Amino acid sequence: xxxxxxxxxxxxxxxxxxxxxxxxxxxxxxxxxxxxxxxxxxxxxxxxxxxxxxxxxxxxxxxxxxxxxxxxxxxxxxxxxxxxxxxxxxxxxxxxxxxxxxxxxxxxx
Amino acid sequence: xxxxxxxxxxxxxxxxxxxxxxxxxxxxxxxxxxxxxxxxxxxxxxxxxxxxxxxxxxxxxxxxxxxxxxxxxxxxxxxxxxxxxxxxxxxxxxxxxxxxxxxxxxxxxxxxxx
Numbered sequence: 001x002x003x004x005x006x007x008x009x010x011x012x013x014x015x016x017x018x019x020x021x022x023x024x025x026x027x028x029x030x031x032x033x034x035x036x037x038x039x040x041x042x043x044x045x046x047x048x049x050x051x052x053x054x055x056x057x058x059x060x061x062x063x064x065x066x067x068x069x070x071x072x073x074x075x076x077x078x079x080x081x082x083x084x085x086x087x088x089x090x091x092x093x094x095x096x097x098x099x100x101x102x103x104x105x106x107x108x109x
Numbered sequence: 110x111x112x113x114x115x116x117x118x119x120x121x122x123x124x125x126x127x128x129x130x131x132x133x134x135x136x137x138x139x140x141x142x143x144x145x146x147x148x149x150x151x152x153x154x155x156x157x158x159x160x161x162x163x164x165x166x167x168x169x170x171x172x173x174x175x176x177x178x179x180x181x182x183x184x185x186x187x188x189x190x191x192x193x194x195x196x197x198x199x200x201x202x203x204x205x206x207x208x209x210x211x212x213x214x215x216x217x218x219x220x221x222x223x
Binding site: 040043 | 158209213214
């Protein structure tokens with residue numbers, strides 16, 4: 001079974017800080033997802049990436065397939081970025097997804 | 110991006126009643142939909158995988174007679190919590206996977222059973 005870990009579990013930052021959230025998984029995968037869950041519960045898919053780097057606005061996601069590691073970076077963080085960030089990787093069969101425990105981010109004004 | 114609509118967003122019901130939650134893909138066809146349950150401050154727990162026109166595949170420990178899943182069309186999957194009890198109170202969320210592998214999530218449904 002693919003094991004997905006994230007660090008840190010909780011993160012508090014000041015507005016404007018550069019933030020990095022890490023994700024590691026145990027079984028080789030084709031693609032990894034980064035998700036954002038707002039306090040109300042709704043989930044937004046931020047990235048699906050299989051190699052290299054993707055950028056969307058102030059968000060950057062990178063993945064190293066060989067090292068089974070991915071990072072999510074937020075530049076110039078803002079209080080509205082406060083949310084739980086979750087990485088998800090396919091399970092061993094590639095049919096379902098295994099979710100990391102999430103990183104709870106709070107950005108203070 | 111693609112939109113998945115989940116309804117209702119919250120529901121309160123009496124113990125013993127059944128509750129139906131709908132998950133609808135608004136502008137795309139979803140061959141596969143997933144249903145998750147989430148407890149406070151915990152990650153998503155997959156309950157079942159639903160493929161259009163076939164029976165849902167339930168994860169170990171999830172009672173299929175308790176949580177009825179129907180995926181009658183490429184745009185609609187429903188989860189019915191039958192004979193709900195207070196321990197069924199939780200946040201339920203669906204997602205749809207498109208052919209590219211991308212996942213899109215509903216807004217979630219918060220169920221409270223009194």
